[in-house]
Amino acid sequence: MTATTPTVILRDGTPCPAIGLGTWRYGESSSARNAEIAALRSAIDIGYRLMDTAEMYGDGGAERVLGEALADALKQGLRREEFFIVTKAYPHHADRAGMRRACDASLRRLGLDRIDLYLLHWRGGVPLAETVAAFDDLRTRGRIARWGVSNFDVDDLRELAAVPGGEACAANQVYLSLRERGPEFALLPFQLRHGMPLMAYSPIDQGALARGDEAKEPDALARVAKRHGATRAQLALAALLTLPGVIAIPKSSNAQRLQENWDAARLALSAEDRAELDRDFPPPRRKKPLAMT
Numbered sequence: 555m556t557a558t559t560p561t562v563i564l565r566d567g568t569p570c571p572a573i574g575l576g577t578w579r580y581g582e583s584s585s586a587r588n589a590e591i592a593a594l595r596s597a598i599d600i601g602y603r604l605m606d607t608a609e610m611y612g613d614g615g616a617e618r619v620l621g622e623a624l625a626d627a628l629k630q631g632l633r634r635e636e637f638f639i640v641t642k643a644y645p646h647h648a649d650r651a652g653m654r655r656a657c658d659a660s661l662r663r664l665g666l667d668r669i670d671l672y673l674l675h676w677r678g679g680v681p682l683a684e685t686v687a688a689f690d691d692l693r694t695r696g697r698i699a700r701w702g703v704s705n706f707d708v709d710d711l712r713e714l715a716a717v718p719g720g721e722a723c724a725a726n727q728v729y730l731s732l733r734e735r736g737p738e739f740a741l742l743p744f745q746l747r748h749g750m751p752l753m754a755y756s757p758i759d760q761g762a763l764a765r766g767d768e769a770k771e772p773d774a775l776a777r778v779a780k781r782h783g784a785t786r787a788q789l790a791l792a793a794l795l796t797l798p799g800v801i802a803i804p805k806s807s808n809a810q811r812l813q814e815n816w817d818a819a820r821l822a823l824s825a826e827d828r829a830e831l832d833r834d835f836p837p838p839r840r841k842k843p844l845a846m847t
């Protein structure tokens with residue numbers, strides 16, 4: 555992490571970069587492997603230290619390419635402690651034995667001996683108490699530094715907090731973008747009250763917010779981006795990064811767009827910019843069910 559990287563403080567006091575790299579769609583085809591490893595190396599050179607992946611992505615392929623890029627970075631002299639590696643277990647692996655196996659397999663693919671944040675990818679049929687016990691077991695054995703969840707709404711988090719050990723949940727990763735602002739109404743305030751950062755996935759709506767519609771009048775994203783000499787994608791990210799307790803994890807496998815997204819963290823939005831964005835991308839006025847991509 556560079557001195558200027560914005561951070562969000564986790565409940566155990568650890569600073570976590572506020573901008574990270576998503577890896578969904580990495581590791582899906584062997585022909586893209588070299589280009590993907592090169593993209594990950596560029597990301598590391600640019601300054602990305604938070605990487606988000608999952609056993610699901612490319613059926614372990616994303617963890618494998620990330621593992622290669624990390625091994626390379628460590629050989630070049632970067633230290634393991636500089637990175638913050640997030641991966642996720644399938645809900646059907648979320649009991650004690652399944653989680654041990656899934657975590658060991660992720661560690662092998664990543665070439666690491668510890669995961670910084672291990673998430674339950676979404677809520678499935680395994681009782682939360684069993685999953686929390688499985689996470690605790692991994693933490694006690696030093697396989698993970700901390701754990702969290704993904705795609706949990708307020709009621710799920712309340713249930714989780716009522717389970718023994720459940721209050722240790724370090725983060726919740728959900729779909730949050732200018733087009734999908736639902737979590738800002740109740741979920742984000744709930745998480746802030748409980749000292750639990752919100753990790754925003756699909757923060758540029760899988761690329762849709764970056765594209766805009768040239769046939770239409772420029773929207774607020776285009777107008778505010780123009781004022782800042784920035785791109786639509788950068789504004790979409792900056793709008794999330796100004797929210798307290800929010801970490802954004804845009805995915806790109808293109809060196810130029812990786813740099814563009816990284817630079818978004820340095821954009822400072824004025825109250826006027828925010829008001830203009832709010833007119834075209836209105837904040838929620840009531841609780842909405844959590845969306846998933």
Ligand SMILES: NC(=O)c1ccc[n+]([C@@H]2O[C@H](COP(=O)([O-])OP(=O)(O)OC[C@H]3O[C@@H](n4cnc5c(N)ncnc54)[C@H](OP(=O)(O)O)[C@@H]3O)[C@@H](O)[C@H]2O)c1
Pocket residue numbers: 575576577578579606607675704705727728754755756757758759760761762764765787788803804805806807808811812814815847
């Ligand atoms: N927990 C969950 O259930 C869950 C669900 C979805 C995603 N996630 C995580 O969140 C990460 C991010 O979400 P996402 O991948 O769904 O969507 P995203 O980050 O909103 O968008 C990624 C797409 O936008 C393009 N893109 C990236 N930067 C751009 C830029 N500056 N200008 C124009 N296009 C740009 C990318 O293409 P290029 O690669 O060609 O640049 C890619 O097609 C995932 O990779 C994954 O790690 C988690």
